[in-house]
Amino acid sequence: MVQDWKTLVAAKRAQVAKALPQEWRLPSSILDTVSPTADTNVLDVPAKCGLLTEKEIDITENHDATDLIAKMAAKELSSFEVTQAFCKRAAIAHQVTNCLTEMFFDKALERAKYLDDYLEKEGKPMGPLHGMPISVKDSFNLKGTYSTIGYVSFISRPAAESNSALVDILLDNGAVLYVKTNIPQTLMTADSENNVFGRVLNPNKLKLTAGGSSGGEGALVAMRGSLIGVGTDIGGSIRIPAFCCGTFGFKPSVDRVPFGGQTNPVLDGWTGIMPAAGPLAQSPRDLRLFLETVINSKPWNYDYTALAMPWHPVEDKKTLTIGVIIECPTWPVQPTIIRALKTATDKLKQAGHNIVMLEKFPSFAAATQLSWTFFDIDNEGTGFKHIEASGEPWVTSVKDMYTPPPEGRKVKSLGELLDMNEERLKFRKDWLKVFMENKLDVIVAPGSHKTAVPHDTFRMPPYTVMWNLLAYPACIIPYLKADKNIDLPDSRIPDYDPEAVDGAPCHVQVIARSEQDEELMAAVEMISKVLLS
């Protein structure tokens, strides 16, 4: 606190810069085009920049993780070459989107070599993730690595002395960790900016937000600098970066993927809406690989907060009954996303699925308000105190969403919490009714009323946070792109700018009831098959 916060940041940034090998640096011809106001799409930079070999381009572009792992198990590829390809590609992605916080490529390559030796010696892979590089959000702890989570006041904390439960599980299954990814200050906005690591840019269009809070994962996975990235989600933090950047993003039910042992911006005794860890990926089967591997590893033996619920097979259905929500009255949805939803609905109907258009459902406005009251449950404002501890300023998106009213933050009583719990249960009751009365397997709905939008203009995420309030699992399927020539202005949405978001990824969100992660996974595979093949 004595030291000026900018000095601390400068030192931290120098440390990060040093972790980026000289020989993987992009030429200034590319770097000079990088700016948070540029219209540039940088998704093709890795293939075109000349830093990757043909083989590295093939490894990172033409396979999903499931495929690469099979090739490593068959010794067609080594973990070393796969890891090196993704280390390089992640380094490239970072230079154009600022998606990383910590890079530990040497450690990763050492681990990859160890795994190659292991396979040679043991004659079998270490586990279902053998040899595969997996990226994790900065909040996950990895022994010997820092978890700053974007707070200047956390810079001086020592490196982690133990692994998060999920990190242990990934390692026990043969994964290689190589990078941690960037997030917003407080982890509670959809703009992944903080004073330590700066802002994540959207690789589809640098001037758009990459989403948040797992924004670094969104950008990195979209650029195929990682094929399985791990985020966390308490209001949309896996799904928002997924749909902003154009990847799959699966928010599981609470406590099925172990959340324990992370560096947390809030109090340990946090109550109300609970966060969930989950994967961002480029294919549904990589989501399944991650979920099945993690849950089959019995997370409850690693983490005292994990649910001891085995992964179970689901009924093999040929057709689904799908409830479709196009929009709620409070937040009209951009034409871009309505087009994606309607096109998807038509295709699903044609494919023989049973579609129920939902006109009446519980209020997204009330749910969003209730959720934000839950997020403000800590009267101490611990997440904000961590900002103030160093004297660093609030970033714009935090200021926009959380500046207290002139009379100050409202102190909540225990009685108010009990009332909130009751209101929340009412939502669970009403949504169960929607599911049962319509015999729904899943709901398809917008993940947001907006695609990625210019930085610091995203704000409230009503279409994701509803499902956090209910503790329902939900998954983003990337689908179609915004097109200014088709998705014309809508007088109901004055801030919709077809030009600004042209080219931004669109999506649909698929939702199942709580703990029905298996059913959701199966539905995502079925729906993706219809939409994307």
Next chain:
Amino acid sequence: MVQDWKTLVAAKRAQVAKALPQEWRLPSSILDTVSPTADTNVLDVPAKCGLLTEKEIDITENHDATDLIAKMAAKELSSFEVTQAFCKRAAIAHQVTNCLTEMFFDKALERAKYLDDYLEKEGKPMGPLHGMPISVKDSFNLKGTYSTIGYVSFISRPAAESNSALVDILLDNGAVLYVKTNIPQTLMTADSENNVFGRVLNPNKLKLTAGGSSGGEGALVAMRGSLIGVGTDIGGSIRIPAFCCGTFGFKPSVDRVPFGGQTNPVLDGWTGIMPAAGPLAQSPRDLRLFLETVINSKPWNYDYTALAMPWHPVEDKKTLTIGVIIECPTWPVQPTIIRALKTATDKLKQAGHNIVMLEKFPSFAAATQLSWTFFDIDNEGTGFKHIEASGEPWVTSVKDMYTPPPEGRKVKSLGELLDMNEERLKFRKDWLKVFMENKLDVIVAPGSHKTAVPHDTFRMPPYTVMWNLLAYPACIIPYLKADKNIDLPDSRIPDYDPEAVDGAPCHVQVIARSEQDEELMAAVEMISKVLLS
């Protein structure tokens, strides 16, 4: 509130008395011996009183529910005759222990007849509980029946307009409901006494407590007036009556057996330690029948609070690794129960199970204190307000345990709750360590430091509430009886009176980690086989 509370009670009692058929009344020669200070064991009254036919004695004494259901499915017995036998036996049990609140024998017999016709017409049973009478705690709602839960202020409430989720599931599986069972005022003591229905007596010895809060179930099931009774447990309320009365009592993990739609003494938004519904029974396989049937019915389709976790098969182990706790330093355990535990441990060792004597474990004293702080989470004291609403007095056990200090009840802040949550997580962390470091499948521990004791002297239940704090499932196995000639006085326990508790049932408690109800059920079957065969 205008009406004198005693007038309301008199009217309610007259209504209850009317529900007891004249022809099932016990002679005064028996009734005159019933008193809360009598040494009498009334377990043999049903067989000896002359009200039951030979066949009814056979039906109620020589079979468990699993067996009777098989016989009904095979048409060797009708549901009508089975139901009539249990209606009569429950009526007898009630007259000597005061275990019932509501009796609806006519409705039950009508339902039984319907089920017999159904079997005839459909050629198959309605479900795995076809034709079987099942008793439920007074808090469960059944359309057209009252749920007074022992509050005078609830007497004037109308009969339930809908069923509890669990009641719907039981009925959908072919069960017959016939009685609801007695509980303590507030549901928060181990002495099932209230001003509406009076006090439940222990059939093993009338002067001892039947336990609580599911005390009516304990007495009824012990007398075989029911073979499967449903209780609820937030601090021991299934297990305490089970071990007081000498039955099995299985407290599942939270929300696996649906809890929703009950008449509740507390606020709907209650948080912290959550209650669980579960069975009391006379055989382990009846516990399994209940649990598998309920969970296979997908409670999450009935109840928005139920966990969508299917019942899963468990690894077939030949031997278990069992951690054994004999006692904690704060609450020395009666010689009666220590003898049961040590005898059980020896037998289990002889049977080839791996025994780990646990000497170091988290503090039962701290856990009990924390639990009681959680139970006081509602600053409104809603459970007490329901007493005060009618002007009825607090019963002795409620007075003893909950009389506020002279300075009044302490108002808790939201921040205190978050601190409590954190402390609770620490317990989960520490117990996981105990399980993992010792590679335990289950723990065997006392369910209490006391057997059933004279009325209003039971008080704190540290050995049950620990597992509620953790949300771990736990099950009582009735085992051995207190014997004044063997279980001699212990200077560490001045209030242990070998004479008073002579003949009281002893027990062991088996505990598994949260959501491991399947593993616990399997362990209870294995351990029961060793102990009881």
